[in-house]
Amino acid sequence: MRSHAALAGLLATSGVLHFAQPRPFDGIVPRSLPGSPRTWTYLSGVAELAVAAALAHPRSRRAGGLAAAALFAAVFPANVKMAVDWRHAPPVRRAIAYGRLPLQAPLILWALRVASSGD
Numbered sequence: 312m313r314s315h316a317a318l319a320g321l322l323a324t325s326g327v328l329h330f331a332q333p334r335p336f337d338g339i340v341p342r343s344l345p346g347s348p349r350t351w352t353y354l355s356g357v358a359e360l361a362v363a364a365a366l367a368h369p370r371s372r373r374a375g376g377l378a379a380a381a382l383f384a385a386v387f388p389a390n391v392k393m394a395v396d397w398r399h400a401p402p403v404r405r406a407i408a409y410g411r412l413p414l415q416a417p418l419i420l421w422a423l424r425v426a427s428s429g430d
Contacts, residue, residue: 315366315425318379323363329356338396339389358382366425376426383418390415 329336333352340348362382365375390411397408 314421314428315372315376318421318425319363319366319375322359322366322379322382326356326359326363329353329359336389339393341388341392355382355386373426376422376424379422380419380426383415383422387412387415 329352333349333356336352336355337348340351344351359382362375362378365371365378368375390408394408394412397404399405400408
């Protein structure tokens with residue numbers, strides 16, 4: 312599978328999950344954001360779907376890659392909140408929460424590679 316297609320698939324899947332199963336996403340919305348966590352969950356789901364669509368089309372792929380990198384950076388505070396909230400959780404949940412933190416860097420690099428190469 313081409314790199315842009317895999318990244319688009321990842322983002323599309325996550326975007327759909329924001330609508331199909333919003334509760335877990337609501338729980339990691341930083342409290343400092345104004346408004347309802349559900350609103351932020353839906354907005355981030357829309358953003359992920361829009362970026363996935365941009366990545367899927369050759370004419371918007373560069374912009375989609377840059378947008379994906381920005382999106383991955385923008386959601387990092389939610390991952391930090393999850394890690395803090397789950398610091399006393401059972402080991403498996405704690406591992407998931409902590410594992411998400413360093414995962415952002417390769418996701419951002421992947422998105423930037425897609426933006427620069429077109430794939």
